[in-house]
Amino acid sequence: MIALLDANLFVPTWIIDPLLSLAEAGLCEPAWSARVMDEARLAIMEVRHVPDVRARGFLDAICRAFPMAMAEDWERFEPDVNLSDPNDGHVVAAARRAGAETIVTFNLKDFPADELSRYGLHAQSPDVFLTSVFDAHPEEAMDAMRRLVSSKRHPPRTMSEEIEHLRVLRLPLFARRLSETVG
Secondary structure: OEEEEOHHHOOOHHHHHHHHHHHHOOOOEEEEOHHHHHHHHHHHHHHHOOOHHHHHHHHHHHHHHOHHHEOOOOHHHHHHOOOOOHHHHHHHHHHHHHOOOEEEOOOHHHOOHHHHHOOOOEEEOHHHHHHHHHHHOHHHHHHHHHHHHHHOEOOEOOHHHHHHHHHHOOOHHHHHHHHHHHO
8 A cells, every 4th residue: 555645744753653664564655755855854844943954864764764655757747636725736746646545644624535536545644544554454563563662762662652642643543553452
């Protein structure tokens, strides 16, 4: 399953980490464009108050880890997209170019189902997306989340802390799946 990750997902690391961990485990395939990454860089600088070089370094590392995720030549698809906010057309265009089925975003209202269905796409919140990937591959997803949690050193965290923080970050369904699995 190919999923275009919208720029707003890259800002909180506690959200992008599970998404990329499940992708690293081969449970889904992420996609983005240079424009999505540029929007993510600007948002990271603004929200996290980090300099451009750190934001670029973070996103460059992600792009190196997933070299096939970069959608190229998406611009030709953008003029056909009809969204209420024309600034979001590039996301749909990149999703189409990447062969994605899903756009994962917090801004669901910006991606109406009737417009996306014209392109065989649908939008999902990160909570719904992560939960659906988990439900399709529960053991593999749980293993990926255990690896993620055990890899954290600064600061170290427990699975319980991970679950609680995911809940706070508007991922209650995914947090509940993890909690139920952990026992």
